[in-house]
Amino acid sequence: MNVSTRGSTFRVHDPRFADVLGDAPDLVRIAEVDAHEGPVYVAEEDALYFTTVRTESVSIKRLALADGAVSVLVEDANHANGMVLDRSGKLVVCEQGSHEEPARISRLDRRTGERETVVDSIDGLPLNSPNDAVVHRDGTIWFTDPSYGRLQGFRPPPAVPDRVYRVDPSGRTSVAADGFDKPNGIALSLDQHVLYVADNGAPHHLLAFDVAEDGRLTGRRRLAVGTPGHPDGLKVDSSDRIYASARGGVRVLAPSGDLLGEIELPGTVNFTFGGPGGNVLYITTDTAVWAAVLNAKGA
Secondary structure, rough: OOEOOOOOEEOOOOHHHHEEEEEEEEEEEEEEEEEEEEEEEEOOEEEEEEEOOOOOOOOEEEEOOOOOOEEEEOOOOOHHHHEEEOOOEEEEEOOOOOOOOOOOOEEEEOOOOOOOEEEOEOOOOOOOOOOOOOOOOOOOEEEEEEOOOHHOOOOOOOOOEEEEEEEEOOOOOEEEEEOOOEEEEEEOOOOOEEEHHHEEOOOOOEEEEEEOOOOOEEEEEEEEEEEOOOOOEEEEEEEOOOOEEEEEEEEEEEOOEEEEEEEEOOOOOOOEOOOOOEEEEEEEOOEEEEEEEOOOOOO
């Protein structure tokens, strides 16, 4: 069944998707811009930060949602990809690196554009090309480190496997999990006791891990199998539903992994919740930013 509103299509797979959509779901294009990855909504600015489509370089840009003005925060951001806000309001940036510059996780001051390195190696070996990150309420940073940079020709051969890492509040970095093909999107459940990882390699599936009090990951399990090449970006909402980007749009899953429905938008790359009520899903598609107005709210 399809629910179409003002030219927007929402595909329902489970009656529970009605709680996500509400009475008047809508999907509108709000800006034509080269928004690729790492969308982050900053409520105090009513602005969206994102990383641009990779050409010779990648920039970090800011979209003012009130008037649609786009500005450049960092002109050359070391092939930056995923981003997330930390507890201090700084952007945690996944810099994929190049043949000349090391890959790293950095912190970016939104006011000044200055960046500082959080981590750029593990046991003395360089990271591959960090892709996405999430910050725990205690300040711990979890991030994925696939070897896409090598596959896409802008990074040297990997020195370490494709893994998920944990940076604790003291700055110590450790291997959180391995055995992935291409770990990509990452998110925490509402209570932060479950870590979700999208493995975008072969097979394409969504994995879940239990997070122990000491930060160890246990209980590895597969929640869902994605569409070819996906799942990619991950988020949860205030009801603990899981959102995963796919080539055709955003797939919405129950915490059990059951597919509830889809927000159909071909070319979808990534997304984030935002807006004054927290119920707008801002979606990047490489050529534009779209806003899906929902009943569901971000976590």
